[in-house]
Amino acid sequence: MLKDYPKAIVTKDGDSVLLRPVTAQDEQELNKFFSEIPDDEQWFLREKLDDPHILSEFLRKLDYKRIIPIIAVRETDGKIIANVRLHLSSAPCIGHVAHLRIMVHPDFRSLKIGSWMILDCVKTAMDIGLEKLFAEFISGVEDSAIGAALKLDFRHEGTLKDYIRDSKGGYRDLIIMSRDLQTRWSDF
Amino acid sequence: MKASLITNSDLVGRTEIAETNCGPIAICGTCRPALFRNLQVDQGLGHFSHYSSIIQRLEDFETIALLPGGRVTLGIEDPNIIVGYCVGSYPDSTDRWAALGDLMYELAAVEVSRNYRGCKLGEKLLGTTMNDDFFEDKIAYMCGYSWHWDLEGKGMSAAQYRSMMKHLYGKFGFREVYTNEPNITLRAENIMMIRVGLRVTPEDQMKFRHLRFGMKPIADKKPTIPAAANT
Structure with missing residues (x-):
């Protein structure tokens, strides 16, 4: 499943970037990555991987059957510039779907790295036989990710009004998007 | 089997008889243009309600075999019926990949007649085509477009067909790479796979990587990881 990695992409400024699965050896660079995410964005992290202890525990328990974490690494210096996680379930009732969560370093946005990583997730999800991929984005915070998902054939499934509370006490909507993965000839 | 056809070195480069179910x-590997006029195309290679074979006419095989570097491998059933084929050539001059000259070689199509599927013929056709030192100097590539796939005939979704392609080509050292080539990016199921020959230099691999994203290589951006491992 992961044997095709690393996968190379080239950003529009000419940087080579490798997409590859996270390993336990990435702890230092991942700590750096999360520490460089602005505080108002860290607030929205659900797994709090910006906490070194939680990140360390996450890496210690890496299990690609449960979560496939992919990072984008700038090839010139090994800097982690984005990460995406494909969350799978062992429960048969939802074993056909997965959820993705993505974070791109603020200095590397607008380079389409997020789009490539979402596409990579879609292809990986197809290759492991999943039927549907879900993504949840925070309105007004992750609008560029919503745009990227729409271009990759995700569709809007629904909106949870005021589901998210920001660090200043304001409320934001959660946008739920999905993408069908198993199109047949009749769908074309 | 018309032995006079398939063992004639003027017509066929090499032949092996595959015992299939x-x-x-x-x-028959490296088929020469003069071979095709003696053959017929099986009816399982043709027009169907939701699918058309990429090659259906003998003249098309002849055209490919006459191209510089053109290669045609055929599966032939007794006495002279083409039941599958694998064809390849250098990229067309209008293709993006032609910018790297004869470094690039396209495996343009592998197809098995609807009447002969499940016999592992595709694997044998591709294996015979790739079994050549010629490819160690090449980046061989294939582009799989989901609108060309016989999803109805195979009873598969596009994602399942894509996985089948990955599995088939993966047996011969191909792996998926990303590109912003518009036809590939049109659908997520589409796939570009490459096999990098043993004698292809890291510099050429890096040129190819940049070309995949529509760019010329930038000389002062040296990778810290050998490019050979990460084409």
Whole structure:
């Protein structure tokens, strides 16, 4: 499943970037990555991987059957510039779907790295036989990710009004998007 | 089997008889143009309601075999029926990949007649085509477009067909790479796979990587990881 990695992409400024699965050896660079995410964005992290202890525990328990974490690494210096996680379930009732969560370093946005990583997730999800991929984005915070998902054939499934509370006490909507993965000839 | 056809070195580069569960099939590599006029195309290679074979006419095989570097491998059933094929050539001059000259080689199509599927013929056709030192100087590539796939005939979704392609080509050292080439990016199921020959230099691999994203290589951006491992 992961044997095709690393996968190379080239950003529009000419940087080579490798997409590859996270390993336990990435702890230092991942700590750096999360520490460089602005505080108002860290607030929205659900797994709090910006906490070194939680990140360390996450890496210690890496299990690609449960979560496939992919990072984008700038090839010139090994800097982690984005990460995406494909969350799978062992429960048969939802074993056909997965959820993705993505974070791109603020200095590397607008380079389409997020789009490539979402596409990579879609292809990986197809290759492991999943039927549907879900993504949840925070309105007004992750609008560029919503745009990227729409271009990759995700569709809007629904909106949870005021589901998210920001660090200043304001409320934001959660946008739920999905993408069908198993199109047949009749769908074309 | 018309032995006079498939063992004639003026007509066929090499032939092996594959014992398949569809019966014996002659796998004929490097077929010469003069061979095709003696053959017929099986009816399982043709027009169907939701699918058309990429190659249906003998003249098309001849055209490919006459191209510089053109290669045609055929699966032939007794006495002279083409039941599958694998064709390749250098990229067309209008293709993006032609910018790297004869470094690039396209495996343009592998197809098996609807009447002979499940016999592992595709694997034998591709294996015979790739079994050549010629490819160690090349980046061989294939572009799989989901709108060309016989999803109805295979009873598969596009994602399942894509996985089948990955599995088939993966047996011969191909792996998926990303590109912003518009036809590939049109659908997530589409796939570009490459096999990098043993004698292809890291510099050429890096040129190819940049070309995949529509760019010329930038000389002062040296990778810290050998490019050979990460084409």
